Amino acid sequence: MTYHEPVLAREVVDRLVTFPGGLYLDGTLGGGGHSRAILDRLDADGRLLALDWDEDAHANQEGERAVLGRDSRVSLLRLGFGDLDRLPAPWDACRFQGVLLDLGLSSHQVDTPDRGFAYLYDGPLDMRMDRRLERGAADLLTELDERELADLFFRYGELPEARKLARLLVQARTERALDTTGRLRQVVEGRFGTRGSFSLLSRLFQALRIAVNDELGQLERGLEGAFQRLAPGGRLAVITYHSLEDRRVKASFRLWAGEDDRPRSRHLPVRELPVRARLLERRGLVPGAEECERNPRSRSARLRVLERVEA
Ligand SMILES: C[S@@+](CC[C@H](N)C(=O)[O-])C[C@H]1O[C@@H](n2cnc3c(N)ncnc32)[C@H](O)[C@@H]1O
Known part of the structure; x- marks a missing residue:
């Protein structure tokens, strides 16, 4: 069984990787599919740091089935993307050319009864992505x-x-x-x-x-941390799977793009917000019919990408 089928993989790398010699961050390693696709676009100078807080994602990169292989351009770290302020040296001082957050669960997590994520199987009611919680x-x-x-x-x-x-x-x-x-x-x-x-x-x-998993807290902190660490011209790509996540991503992206997202009211003056980012597709991007058919778990996905514009 494959660990996880990456969603919107081509759409992500087409937008995220603008500089093949740059440093990239995959905040959600999972089965490594997106990481692999990013690496395939990088040259020999390019580097990738991939995080996942689930030990299973890291164990999956050991042995013959490892999707990332022995690629010396990759570093793996067991850390939540909401804790980017705890990145160890030398990463703590780095700016990234691109950051990807592919939220939610991997197929492996959903389909492992012991993890307790799916009501279709019987298992302990656990649901911790990071079993240190x-x-x-x-x-x-x-x-x-x-x-x-x-x-x-x-x-x-x-x-x-x-x-x-x-x-x-x-x-x-x-x-x-x-x-x-x-x-x-x-x-x-x-x-x-x-x-x-x-x-x-x-x-x-x-x-x-x-x-x-305090998923919305992780998301708030992850978005803020990722945006802070983007190099000028760097891009942030986020894939969400339900409206609670997507609303938060949309609101943060609009704010960084200098848009006052509050409902129009004559009691509220329009705010002058600094323009710190450019949105690539205003409504985001969803998988096509062919991908939804091949991978039904992609059906609820929405990809949003921004580019940081200020120094
Ligand atoms: C949808 S899967 C990612 C799949 C991956 N893009 C691929 O191509 O295989 C989500 C992964 O992110 C991890 N994850 C979710 N929230 C996280 C967080 N706050 N910090 C680190 N990893 C997280 C999960 O453990 C899971 O392995």
Whole structure:
């Protein structure tokens, strides 16, 4: 089984790699597909630093199946992209010609029952991408009170049934711990029916995963850190997979492009913002029908790219 099929790979490298001898950062190594595609566009002077906080992504680069091989132009680091201010020397002093963030999960993570990301398999309710994190999804379901759970489901899953669901789970956990994906699925289906639970379970699992990994916090800090570290003329490419992520990326990109993103109101004067970036495609880019067919997981993807314009 392939570890992960990279999404919009050609579209990413066409826009990201503008200087073959430059230094690039892949903040989400995963199966290494995008990293490989970037390296294929670099010359002998080019360098790539690739991060992933999941040890599995790094283990996958050992042995014969390693996608990056023994390419001496690559350095790998186990670090969250939200912690770019903790890059060790010599990277801490570097400016990058291009940075890629391909958010979310790899196919390997989704399809490994032990990781607990998918309700289609039975496994421990874990969902930590970085297993050095202290709390997994089962811990959140045990420790948070009903209101905190409802809040989490509403904010990160945009679930209209957030309160009902929180009440249901708090009741269910008094009977038996909610510590496996199978148990959680069974409780939800018991209340909402097998058919009615499909999208509800997806959103519930999304909400838990976002909370466990502080994904939106990582994204906010990752965007800021990546933009700060871009060389003049450098490019930042971000692939998102749902609207909560995409809204944040769009808002940050517009701000850097000098656009006042607030809703028009006669009470708010239009802000004069410095223009620090140029947006490549205003609405971003989505995969074509052929890619969606070949790789259904690419269907919800949206790529946004900007270029830093100031010194
Ligand atoms: C969609 S996959 C990336 C796939 C990769 N572009 C490829 O071509 O195979 C996302 C990867 O990013 C990692 N990841 C997600 N959030 C991260 C974060 N905040 N810091 C570092 N890695 C992260 C996940 O562990 C996962 O391996």
